[in-house]
Amino acid sequence: MPGRITVLGLGPGNPALRTIAAELSLQQATRIILRTTVHPGLEDLADDPRVTSCDDLYESLPTFSLVYDAIANRVVAAARETDVVFAVPGHPRFGESSVTAVFALAAQFAVSVNLIEGISAVDAIITLLGIDPIDSGVQLLDGTACVETLHTGDFRSGMHAVDPSRPCLINQVYSSSIASAVKLSLMRYFPDTHPVSIIQAASAPGLERIRESTLFELDHQSFDHLTSVWIPALTPLTDLRSIKTLQWLVALLRSPGGCAWDRKQTHTSLRDALIEESYEVLDAVDAGDGANLQEELGDLLLQVIMHAQIAEEMESFVFADILESVNAKLIRRHPHVFGDAVALTPEQVVETWNAVKAQERNGHFSTPxxxxxxxxxxxxxxxxxxxxxxxxxxxxxxxxxxxxxxxxxxxxxxxxxxxxxxxxxxxxxxxxxxxxxxxxxxxxxxxxxxxxxx
Structure with a gap:
């Protein structure tokens, strides 16, 4: 009969912060597998004969994905013989892909898994920073995900849903290369000179450290496996790279006490402006002037936001309805990308596009x-x-x-x-x-x- 796996969190680095349940489980265990010993606060387990680690897998395998799969195989194989405690730093459900792999593999072999929570590194960091994560709307990001996004090159738009009006806490920034990916990803949203805080060993007694830098200089600092990065939020008037700011500005200008001219505008009064802005975009395209094209596209976008705000005031539709409509249309008209249709040449794509439009005209979709x-x-x-x-x-x-x-x-x-x-x-x-x-x-x-x- 197979044993049982107990997955437990060891806390963020201070043995005094382990939960009572975790301590009891460790005391009663017959076999303990540590994901890694490269973490503070594990001295009491280092010479324990019941303990083995998975550090050898990190040294022998080329990717983290393979490491996590190998860890899961090791833990589940042991659990098919006896009860096993699999102990990981922090909380088992905070940035622990190995835990996810263990749960998935254990289910395949009908091995039961129990989870004991632990204090996470996030808990330690917000305590060190002295912030309320709920009140401030903190966004939690994974630094390694930024590396994966950068591999998509010029096609990564929209892959990171970062809101610059809310602070960001980025974990697993354990190397300069990951810090560089974080920097390049966030520079889409934040100014180069935006202040950042580099946090190391947040709960390891005597090792805690906070260093200040700018986003541009982030990857010039030193990093290790206990490093996280804190990005303060931008204020509305400094969050100039966000569509939300443009919506907020237009709504403010249209509101009582805003701008008399903007408040006076209607869909009809803006008709000629929309046409003129469109022609100015075309002028920039024809001139091959990238800088001017950027500016003119902004002016055209302003027209869209203005019409959306006016429509919202009339209770006709909101900007999100515009996004829903165009996103649904793009997905619907590209069944060769998002569905099972086949269109390998531009000519076949046009045929597919026209076929979908014909369905729309026949009433299958609403296109007033x-x-x-x-x-x-x-x-x-x-x-x-x-x-x-x-x-x-x-x-x-x-x-x-x-x-x-x-x-x-x-x-x-x-x-x-x-x-x-x-x-x-x-x-x-x-x-x-x-x-x-x-x-x-x-x-x-x-x-x-x-x-x-x-």
Whole structure:
């Protein structure tokens, strides 16, 4: 009959902080396996004949994943012969992947596992810092996860959900390489000069140490297996790299006592600004000006946030509804990435995309507003764009493409027509749209039924 595994936490480094349950379990154990002896506060167990460790696995295996699997195999194999205490530093459920591996493997062999809690390193750190983690909204991060994220290169956006308006406690920062990954990850959210605290041996008597640095210089410090990093929160007016700050600023400007101009705006009054900002983005794209593109995209994003705030005040929708809609649409229209569809070439992707859009048009998904007259353009598109799209869809292709001189002449004819309209007080776009509507039903029917207009 297999034995039982007792997984217990030894606390963060001070034997006096072990729980009574942990001490009793250790005293009654016939065999004790330590995940590691490289931790303070284990002197009383070092020469105990019942004790073995897994330090040899760290020395012989190349990755932590393999180490944790090997530890689990060792613990479960021992438990199939006798009762085993598997003891780990801190709390067994705080950053202990080996414990997760033990539970999973033990379940496969029907070996029962009991868990005895311990004081975690997090407890010791917040005590040393003198903070209330719930009141301050502390975020707990794993430094090794930052390394894995960096391996994705330029495609890591959104992989770390860090909120700079809340402080961060980052554990397992045991080397300069991990500190460098933490720095590069957090510099997406915090200023380079943001202050950080490097905490070592938080509960080891006489070894506790806090060093101050800046985020940029973080990886220039010394680290060991007892090192954590504390990142203070940014205030709203200094958290300038967060979408939440932009939402907060717009809401503040729109609120009573905010900005009179911003409070006056409506969806309709901002219509021209939205178009102008979009064109300015296109100007930056056409100019290949990255710095200006960054600025103009920010101005365009401001328009989105403004419309979202106005809609929220009208109880129409909120910004999160916008995100939900576009995220769902991206997932839905990429079944070859997020589902079982196969699309290996750009042409196959377009076919898949169009097939999903057809389902949307047939009522499988809600897509209000949108396209008009079957030409694939929004109703508010310029008349010239609509004419060009309709003529492309319905006119026979000319086998003789435009030459340079002819193109210039036709361009001048178009320009002269616009000039004549403007000189007489007309609106070229509206007049072109009216002419398009004059053709109206005939053109629309030809697009829908595939009949060339006469």
């Amino acid at each position: 507003g949108g396209e008009s007259n079957g030409i694939g353009l929004p109703r508010s598109a310029s008349a010239l764009s609509r004419v060009a799209r309709q003529m492309t869809n319905t006119a026979d292709a000319d086998s003789n493409p435009l030459g340079d001189d002819e193109a210039l002449q036709l361009g001048n004819d178009l320009l002269n027509a616009v000039d004549a309209i403007v000189r007489r007080g007309g609106d070229p776009d509206r007049m072109l749209f009216a002419a398009l509507q004059g053709r109206g039903k005939g053109v629309a029917d030809s697009v829908i039924h595939g009949v060339k207009p006469t």
